[in-house]
Amino acid sequence: QQPVQSPQAVILREGEDAVINCSSSKALYSVHWYRQKHGEAPVFLMILLKGGEQKGHEKISASFNEKKQQSSLYLTASQLSYSGTYFCGTESAPGSNDYKLSFGAGTTVTVRA
Amino acid sequence: DAGVIQSPRHEVTEMGQEVTLRCKLISGHNSLFWYRQTMMRGLELLIYFNNNVPIDDSGMPEDRFSAKMPNASFSTLKIQPSEPRDSAVYFCASSFEVDQPQHFGDGTRLSIL
Numbered sequence A: 001q002q003p004v005q006s007p008q009a010v011i012l013r014e015g016e017d018a019v020i021n022c023s024s025s026k027a028l029y030s031v032h033w034y035r036q037k038h039g040e041a042p043v044f045l046m047i048l049l050k051g052g053e054q055k056g057h058e059k060i061s062a063s064f065n066e067k068k069q070q071s072s073l074y075l076t077a078s079q080l081s082y083s084g085t086y087f088c089g090t091e092s093a094p095g096s097n098d099y100k101l102s103f104g105a106g107t108t109v110t111v112r113a
Numbered sequence B: 001d002a003g004v005i006q007s008p009r010h011e012v013t014e015m016g017q018e019v020t021l022r023c024k025l026i027s028g029h030n031s032l033f034w035y036r037q038t039m040m041r042g043l044e045l046l047i048y049f050n051n052n053v054p055i056d057d058s059g060m061p062e063d064r065f066s067a068k069m070p071n072a073s074f075s076t077l078k079i080q081p082s083e084p085r086d087s088a089v090y091f092c093a094s095s096f097e098v099d100q101p102q103h104f105g106d107g108t109r110l111s112i113l
Helices: none
Strands: A004-006 A009-013 A018-023 A030-036 A043-048 A054-057 A060-065 A070-075 A084-091 A101-103 A107-112 B005-007 B010-013 B019-024 B031-038 B042-050 B053-056 B065-071 B074-079 B088-095 B108-112
Touching (some): A009 A018, A018 A084, A018 A107, A030 A060, A030 A070, A043 A060, A070 A084, B005 B088, B010 B019, B019 B088, B019 B108, B031 B074, B053 B065, B074 B088
Parallel strands (some): A009 A107, B010 B108
Antiparallel strands (some): A004 A018, A018 A070, A030 A043, A030 A084, A060 A070, A084 A101, B005 B019, B019 B074, B031 B042, B031 B088, B042 B053, B065 B074, B088 B108
């Protein structure tokens, strides 16, 4: 089942912060985050595997709350290069033959100078 | 190292024609995923393979779609006969294992007239 992302879109000025949320109705085993720039392929940012785990990529970090079945992506001091559509992908079954990564609808981030 | 290579990059054809999309995995990767992306439906997983074996094809829309992996480094997605509603960007992605970061190809932009 597809996770729900919010907000659908956000506009920022350079240097501002933003939070993107990803929620699932199923218990989560892992959460993947990807960024896709217009006309390009999605690019992997990070995987979160444990409840409460936080990871970072540049000034982009994420948290994973197993109990709440959700993950949040934090864009700190945003740069123009952060513009793009961010997708979360959630995995509900522990690595097994029925593994399937389900992607959310995406959050479009526009960073303006 | 070369990334995931897809061909063709663009395909325009008339409805009813057979379409074959091709994908070369990153060397050493064991898992292969085919996605379709449209504005309406977002990024949808069509099918994935692990060690050349199709694991889950529940996302394949109809019998008109078929995918093969004749060897460890190459896969094809075929649509026969094609219909205008098949127009989309088709991505393939590979990963070292099924639950590891996925590396996407540049996609094939398919237009069925």
